[in-house]
Amino acid sequence: MQEAPKGQPMDAKQLAELGVSLAMASYLVQQGWMYRLSSGAYMLTGDKPTRDGVIVFLSRKIHGLHVGGKTALAWRGVRHNIAFRERVQLWGRTPYKFPEWVSDVMLYSYQTTRLFDKGLAYESWLTPLPLGHPGVLVSSVERGLLELVSDVGKGQSLEEANNLAVSLRTLRVPVLDELLLHCPRVKVVRLVRDLGLAAGYEWGRDLQKHVDRISKGKRWSVLTKQGERLTLKP
Template sequence: MSDRKIQRLIKDAPRGQPLDPAMLRSLEINPAQTTYLVNAGWLQRLSKGAYLVAGDVASVEGIITYLSRRIPGLHVGGKTALDWQGVRHNVAFRPRITLWGSKSYRFPTWIEQHMPYTFQTTQLFDDQYSVIQWLRPLPSKSAHVLVSVPELALLELASDIGKRGRKGQSLDEAAHLADMLRNVRIDILSPLLENCVRVKVVKLVRDLGQSSGYPWGEDLQKYVNRLSQGKRWSIKEKDGRRLTLKP
């Protein structure tokens, strides 16, 4: 194998981002040469179809970029999306990254080692409503990493309330975060609530909005009425407390 290809790999491969076979082909490296580079110590094999240049370390943004080529609709959502946009209650040393996607995916074990995460494919909206319009890259992050706007992130945060395990989100922390969302745009929140099919989510956004005391939370009952038909909604939270939402 020529030194020119090795030099190109070292020079042009993106740092922090796992390389897949398509990316290696763009660097003129075929599967046989990939095996050679792994055996020679120029590439580190993370799992089938995932490599790093020797000495490189996978970053959060690099991993999400790698995953976005495999998971339709992948984006950073919920609590992490709010955190990345300056809305945070507690600062964690190594926070879990909240990922959302439209299809399930079997994550290789090395991802958890480099990036603690939760992933879910919960369908919050009807089939005709696409959330792609409410996903944005952030100026301070990679252009390949899409992040929920705060209004969508609020619905995703509400969806996690009451869930067990790593995906569970406490109502108390969600309320603290909602208290920081002074500038929620009702022209974005409104169509999200109109198209949401999860009564729990709509009721929780209503309650979080009312408790925040901001104008955006004053008139959300109409979205609940569209779904709930006057029924209470109840679930036991992960700490054992029962969460009951009024009609």
């Protein structure tokens, strides 16, 4: 009980690492020392799951789980609108059916969109926050920008993406170049170029080379979920 992580649900494997078998876990539940959130998720009595604790727990189930997109930007100090209750944008490599109790702890969305080719390791530019939980991976600002842009037209407004890009004065050009080099998605690459040009910062220059690499000479257009036509120049 002293070694059990606070605020973090424990699964059978983690209990075993603490020397507790499933039979013992059932006994502890019956005796009131622990309670079961759902199948394979336990908490010490008197303890409640926290947002970060839940993400760490889910990271044991979902390969590559991380906080991405607009949430990653906000957690790293880049935000435009402050929501009354934040929706945590989670990204991962594999589909997963989330237990119902996760929604009681935090609002969240989850997607498995693959933004990069196999030449870039999935875990690239995912790190914990400097003062955050070491088990919670968060996209860098540069990766978060690409994830944000990928959601434009799917619930993310272009206007907010523009407003956030204006706040990204200190993006690291080498990191952005590496990510764009391995991104085969036309919409993402062109939108990053357009946002960079509009922002007028150093990182927004010389991005046309990435557009030409994957879609030279053709307009790109899509109908968004909001019924608007998004057209991006070559």
